[in-house]
Amino acid sequence: MLRILGFALSATFVLFTHALWADEANCQWQDQLVCACENANISLDDPKWRACFLGDVNYATTTQVDPLSSRAFSALNWPVTVDENGQAIIGVPDLDADRQGDWTPVWATWKSTRQIFRGGQPPLGWDDLQSAVPAACSELILDAEMAKVAYADTISRAVPPRLLNEYLNPEGHALLDAAGQPxxxxxxxxxxxxxxxxxxxxxxxxxxxxxxxxxxxxDMPMGSWDQGADNPARRGAIALKTSWKILTDADDPERFHKQWAYITPVISEGRRIHDCQLKPVALVGMHIVYKTETMPEWAWGTFEHVDVAPTWDQIGDTNAGITPSGEKVPDWLFFKKNHSGAAQINVAPKSALVGKPSRIAKAYEPGYYFGPVGAKGYSATPCGPANQEFHCINKLMWDFFSGSVFENYHLIGTQWRQGGAYDGLLIPQILANSTMESYSQTTSSCIGCHSYAGPSDEAGKKRVYDFLFTFERDVNTLSVPVQGN
Incomplete structure (x- = not known):
């Protein structure tokens, strides 16, 4: 029997007519599809409903795609289930978890490309949490290294430390924090x-x-909209790109999602040392890239920590320390006022070894392209079903994550191609994450750039590697430089 339900992508932000069919084979919790929440008898007004999200939208518009990116962020950052030994159960959200403070999110149990593309060796098993690390890292005594960090007990150990050996962005530049670390x-x-x-x-x-x-x-698998028992919703391929800042004593660890990470090579005093350190790292940026039938060139949702950098028109407030409304200016991560020796604004360093902090100004407000009301066009209407302002997407997400570190992250926007593949209009034309495309924000196009992913001997031929450069970088190039891959 067909049931019709108004499905809200951001709590009650946008309503959809959605055909609900319970298909157990396609409703594994690892996929976090809507049918999994239905099978668990979770109601729309239950916060647990946000552990699930659609496989696709029924029709791609900004008022559907951006809320879907937000829902993906909420679901993928849901606490993962852990076993009696405190180890994560891969991909399974814990519906009864206390969503306060910090935790290991579902996506942290997925596979890094370093665990998949291993120099011609088979990938590690999906259910295998462990991974090979460089010899210098394997020599570290984890308990001893973690004991050096005052807030170590606030960082989950449900997954092993992440290996972070890449520190150059797609243009080959480094983004340096206040400590000069990339x-x-x-x-x-x-x-x-x-x-x-x-x-x-x-x-x-x-x-x-x-x-x-x-x-x-x-041609990676595409997610789909639920069209009934014969064609239920499917989860498509999702790729994440994450950016991490090494935490120092000058940072407030309570404002960030944190993980343990092996840092190699170690950069110190202008030198790159082929060594390894275990450090607490903070999530500062994330691309959620998902492929669906309505968006076969993928949708590129991008998120940042709210303290990353000011927009150009906020720089004056930053220098004053107080906004015109009397609020304290954030302690920006990549824009310190009057920082001795800091770089010019939005100018890439000559090298990751210079140790000079980067200064980043954001080119665009979050959702600058969004209609009918853009990022700055706030109205007095409360954020509910009738209010389709972009800031309401983030407002509802912040409300959901209230009391946790994830309330400090916001959606910048989602790029996708209107009208399907190849010849439709890019919406928006320009989109950048200032922790990744730091120095090309005014020209950055995720789809435009990644359309050239393919074999290096077929320059100019588009879309061969399905918009994923990792196949050329990590498969065809077997000898990978340690810096930046």
Missing amino acids: VRYDIIFNRQAYQYVVENKLWDPRSLEQYISANGKL
Whole structure:
């Protein structure tokens, strides 16, 4: 029997007519599809409903796509279930978790590309939490290293430390924090993306070449809208790109999602040392990139910590220390006023070794492209079903995460192509994450750039690697430089 339900992407932000069919085979909790919440008898007004999100929208518009990105952020950052030994159960949200403070999110149990593409060796198993680390890292005594951190007990140990050895952005530049340390990056695949690689042996350069010869291009699985029992919703491939700041005594750890990480190489006093340190790291940026039937060129949702950097028109307030409304200006992570020796605004350093803090100003307000009311066009209408202002997406997300570190992150926007693949209009034309595309914010286009992902000997041929540079970087290039991959 078909049931019709108004499905709210951001609590009650946008209503959808959604056909609900309980298909147990497609409703594993690891996929966090809406049917999993239905099968658990979770109601729409229950906060647990946010542990699930759609496989696709029924029709791609800004008022559906951006809320879907927000819902994905809420669901993927839901606390993961842990076993009696305190170890994470991969991909399974804990519906009864206390969502206060900090925790290990679901996505932290997914596979980093470093665990998938291993120099021609098979990927680690999906259910294997452990991963190989450089010899210098394996020599560290974790308990002893963690004991050096005063707030160590606030950082979950449900997953092993993350390996962070990449510190150059796509343009080959580093973003340096106030301590002169570069931001580190990691790329992570969900189960669908991982299985596509494993089933087709795309981790092997010969198999990758044979697959391209036979099929013309890679084509990761697409998520779908629920169209009934014969065509239920599916979860498609999701890739995350995360950016991390090494925490120092000058930072407030209570404002960030934190994980333990192996930092290699170590950069100190202008030198790169082939060594390893265990450090607490803070999440400062995230791309959530998801592929669906209505958005086959992927949708590129991007999020930042609220303290990353000011917009250009906030710089005056930053220098004064007080906003025109009398509020205290945030202690920006990548824009310190009158910082001795700091770099010029939005100018990339010559090297990651210079030790000079970067100064970043954000080119655009979050949701600058959004209609009918943009980022600055706040109205007096409360954030409910009738209010489609962009700031309401973040407001509802912050309300949900109230009391946790995740209330300090916001959606910057989502880029997608209107009208399907290849020839539709990019919305928006420009979108950047200031922790990743720090120095190209006024020209950055996720889809435009990634459309050229493909074999280096086929320059100009688009979309061969399904918008994912990792296949050229991590599969075809078997000898990878330690700096920035």
